Amino acid sequence: MLELAIIGGGPAGLSAGLYATRGGLKEVVMFEKGMPGGQITSSSEMENYPGVAEVKSGFDFMMPWQEQCFRFGLKHEMAEVVRVKRKENHFVVVLSNQKEVEAKSVIVATGGSPKRSGVKGEDVYWGKGVSSCATCDGFFYKNKEVAVLGGGDTAVEESIYLAKICSKVTLIHRRNAFRASPVTLERAKNEAKIEFLTPYGIEEICGNDSGVTGLKLKNLEEETIKEIKVDGIFVLIGFNVNNSVLMQEDGSAICATNEYGQAIVNLKMETNIPGLFVAGDLRIDAPKQVVCAAADGATAALGAIEYIEHHK
Template identity: 60%
Template sequence: MLDLAIIGGGPAGLTAGLYATRGGLKNVTMFEMGMTGGQITGSSEIENYPGQGAIVSGMDLMQSWPEQCQRFGLKHEMNQVSKVTKSGDVFTVTTADGKTQEAKSVLLATGSVPRRAGFKGEKEFFGRGISTCATCDGFFYKGKEVALIGGGDSALEEAVYLSKICSKVYLVHRRDTYRAAPSTIEHMKACENIEEVTNVMVEEVYGDASGVTGLKVKNRDRGEIRDLAVPGVFVFVGRDVLNEPLKQDDGTFLCDVNDQGEVIVDLRMRTSVPGLYAAGDVRIEAAKQVVCAAGDGATAAVNIIEYLG
């Protein structure tokens, strides 16, 4: 039986594995179907990770993590976990090939993925001018004009964040009204360099070999096309939480989740089910930064060691 089953091989899962095995747990397996490192490996430039002076790619940043995190006995099983159940004090981890393993504790660190808006050019220019993280990439557009697509709390909050860095932010939304809280909307409207471009559909984002050079939007009532010449487009139309392993046969979740499917945890990364923990972007109120995910993993591991006693 495993002391700890870690589901996910990003910064949260890797760090949890390091702290758990170095802290004395003997049977710890991390389930990750593909290459470890998480979503950050797809980023072209990272310059805000503490202690990393040079600007590096996400792949370069994560290159040494697996070896270090496996140094104390963490095992990596290249398999996808399809379901986690619990009977008594024991968890059963079922993988995609139908095999099962029992574990005394489980950490879910599967993360979440940005929801795609589906407009023309989104796939082609993703990572080359199209971003889903203002904190990560906003600095690259310092003093420039950018566009942001979305109308929820996250979108408006990120628009305000970008307004402090960029010369102008076009807030593009398909409706005349926003889904954000009134206080968030008021805060956004107070920013003089945010221009609201509402009741429009994104026709396409276009560019050249260097990346994005602009986007075209179409007014939903009049059909007019407006061309916004910007080098950066930020998309905030929601995230899909990768919580599938927690879904039970009856359609419920193994532990409490919120309306967006994010796992509800406390400050110790504990869920509503004893022995089940969640860390990184899969949990509520995640900052969606590598350093924060790693901190979550360390926090979870320390408390799992205490839980196992």
């Protein structure tokens, strides 16, 4: 039986692997369905990890993480996990190839991915002017004009954040009413640099070899088209968490989750099931930043070491 199974090899899973193996656990396997590294490997520029002054692509940034973990004995199995189940006082990790692996403790770090709008030009300019994270990429648009697509708390809060950096923020939403909280909305309305465009949808994200140059927009009431010039567009319409491994055969989740399917954890990344930890973007209130996911992974690993020690 493994001492610890880690599911997911993004910043949270790799950091958990480092802390677990370096902390003395012997049989630790990280199950990752693709190449380790996680979402950030799709980013062309990563410049906000403390202590790493050099700007790197997400892929280059994540390469040494694996090397460091494997040096301390973390084993990597390239496999997709279907689910994690409870069996007596331990866990069973079920893989897509039908194999079942038993473990004393499990850290689930399967992350998630930002929702895409599917509008024309989005895939073409993704990472070249189209972004899903203002905290990550807002600084690249210092004193430039950007747009935000979305009507929830994230879209409105990130518009306020961007207004502190950019010269103008156009907030585009397909309805006149916003899902964002009234307090947040009021703050955005008081921000002179934010222009609200409702009820508008994006027909096309336009650009050239250098990236995004503008948007073709449609007024959804009047059916009229207008074009605006922007240097970047932030698509903030939601986030899908990869929580399928938590789901049991009867459709229930192995641990408590909220209405968005995010795992409910405490400050030690413990779920309500002893020995089961969730770290990174899959947990409630995740800031969705590499540094935060890495910290979660370390915290979860320390918790797992303590749990295994007390359940010998």
